[in-house]
Amino acid sequence: MDTKSIIAVVAVVVLILVVAGIWFFLSRRRESGLQRTQEAEDQEGSSSREGRGQGPSGREPLQGQTEGGAGAQGPSARSGSAGEGAAQPARPPQSASAVVTPATPASRLTRLRARLAKSPNPFGKALFSILTKDHLDESDWEDVEDTLLMADVGAEASGQLVDDLRSDARVTGEKDPAAVKAMLREKLIALVDPSMDRSLAADRQGAAKPSVIIMVGVNGTGKTTTAGKLARLFVGAGKSVIMAAADTFRAAAADQLETWGSKVGVPVVRSDREGADPASVAFEASRKAQECGADILIVDTAGRLQNKANLMDQLGKIRRVVEKNLPVDEVLLVLDATTGQNGMTQARVFAEAIGITGIVLTKLDGSAKGGIVISVQRELGVPVKLVGVGEGPDDLSPFNPESFVDGILGEG
Numbered sequence: 001m002d003t004k005s006i007i008a009v010v011a012v013v014v015l016i017l018v019v020a021g022i023w024f025f026l027s028r029r030r031e032s033g034l035q036r037t038q039e040a041e042d043q044e045g046s047s048s049r050e051g052r053g054q055g056p057s058g059r060e061p062l063q064g065q066t067e068g069g070a071g072a073q074g075p076s077a078r079s080g081s082a083g084e085g086a087a088q089p090a091r092p093p094q095s096a097s098a099v100v101t102p103a104t105p106a107s108r109l110t111r112l113r114a115r116l117a118k119s120p121n122p123f124g125k126a127l128f129s130i131l132t133k134d135h136l137d138e139s140d141w142e143d144v145e146d147t148l149l150m151a152d153v154g155a156e157a158s159g160q161l162v163d164d165l166r167s168d169a170r171v172t173g174e175k176d177p178a179a180v181k182a183m184l185r186e187k188l189i190a191l192v193d194p195s196m197d198r199s200l201a202a203d204r205q206g207a208a209k210p211s212v213i214i215m216v217g218v219n220g221t222g223k224t225t226t227a228g229k230l231a232r233l234f235v236g237a238g239k240s241v242i243m244a245a246a247d248t249f250r251a252a253a254a255d256q257l258e259t260w261g262s263k264v265g266v267p268v269v270r271s272d273r274e275g276a277d278p279a280s281v282a283f284e285a286s287r288k289a290q291e292c293g294a295d296i297l298i299v300d301t302a303g304r305l306q307n308k309a310n311l312m313d314q315l316g317k318i319r320r321v322v323e324k325n326l327p328v329d330e331v332l333l334v335l336d337a338t339t340g341q342n343g344m345t346q347a348r349v350f351a352e353a354i355g356i357t358g359i360v361l362t363k364l365d366g367s368a369k370g371g372i373v374i375s376v377q378r379e380l381g382v383p384v385k386l387v388g389v390g391e392g393p394d395d396l397s398p399f400n401p402e403s404f405v406d407g408i409l410g411e412g
């Protein structure tokens with residue numbers, strides 16, 4: 001090959017290399033651009049989901065969200081594993097700026113009425129439509145009683161209300177729907193019993209500090225969710241709160257509580273060991289709460305135990321060890337309103353096991369069985385203090401008989 005041919009071949013090879021180099025460079029740039037766009041979209045998606053107020057939902061951990069708030073005043077030290085109990089103190093919330101201001105009690109009551117009015121077939125509405133008929137015959141009265149029983153008002157209270165209605169001239173005489181509604185409202189409020197003290201011990205004047213609340217109830221009723229929502233209520237009222245993950249039966253339960261803690265800006269004492277002694281976590285938390293002068297300690301417990309004796313032992317032990325440091329002034333039984341009479345059986349077991357001072361009725365948003373408020377209070381002699389009306393952080397409302405009855409009569 002002569003020199004000219006060699007130069008031509010070399011030139012072609014160099015040209016090919018240059019073109020390939022440019023092509024490679026451009027394609028890398030396009031790829032990294034696409035990746036950045038995807039990341040930006042992901043980030044935007046997750047912050048807009050948060051912006052729409054989707055709270056921690058059940059078992060979905062919301063890792064990596066911005067967190068923090070009032071609880072940052074509380075304990076933040078993290079000690080090592082504590083021997084048998086292996087309680088891992090308080091993972092502190094991260095930043096104080098991201099916790100959204102919680103809804104006020106008044107707006108929670110408005111939400112309660114609206115949610116109840118929108119729930120499927122509130123029994124108050126059904127009663128009203130029967131009672132405003134022109135002539136009520138025996139089958140209508142049977143319908144009234146069936147409506148009450150299906151709403152879990154309970155046999156005794158249903159019988160009493162039917163007798164009452166049958167002797168009320170506003171129902172049996174000339175009918176004015178407004179008068180019938182007013183009468184129904186009045187009788188339902190009386191059944192719900194407005195005279196019961198529904199305040200939380202922690203909110204009363206001269207409350208112990210730290211004030212201890214133990215959450216009990218069967219698994220899945222909403223204990224952990226309610227603990228988080230309740231912490232948020234207290235934080236909104238300017239109180240410092242600590243939570244204890246004494247549900248060590250399921251490792252994810254502690255993660256779930258920690259997620260709530262981050263969301264509402266409250267530190268959580270937990271153990272990283274599944275099956276650790278829950279009483280030891282509760283003890284460690286009560287010591288921490290005392291040490292740092294927190295206003296309130298909320299202890300979340302397990303509801304899934306092999307048998308009743310086991311449950312009694314565990315709850316009794318949690319209570320006893322906490323009481324070595326602090327008096328327990330509130331035990332809240334969390335009941336799922338959609339479980340009806342099963343819920344009542346559970347309620348009796350827990351009342352016997354640990355003694356309860358109040359009831360939190362959850363999932364009232366998805367239930368036509370609001371009558372359980374009446375039957376559970378009669379059965380246990382303790383008031384419904386709070387109700388859950390959704391999965392969001394502000395979907396917990398103080399229980400108010402008037403708002404409840406207005407909700408089930410459809411006045412949202």
Ligand SMILES: Nc1nc2c(ncn2[C@@H]2O[C@H](COP(=O)(O)OP(=O)(O)OP(=O)(O)O)[C@@H](O)[C@H]2O)c(=O)[nH]1
Nearest residue numbers: 058219220221222223224225362363388389390391
């Ligand atoms: N619709 C509705 N859902 C709720 C309410 N309260 C709790 N939930 C949901 O109920 C499910 C169970 O709640 P958890 O808080 O995990 O129940 P738990 O009693 O702690 O359950 P364990 O940890 O298994 O003992 C979750 O998906 C919650 O979001 C409520 O008031 N309304």
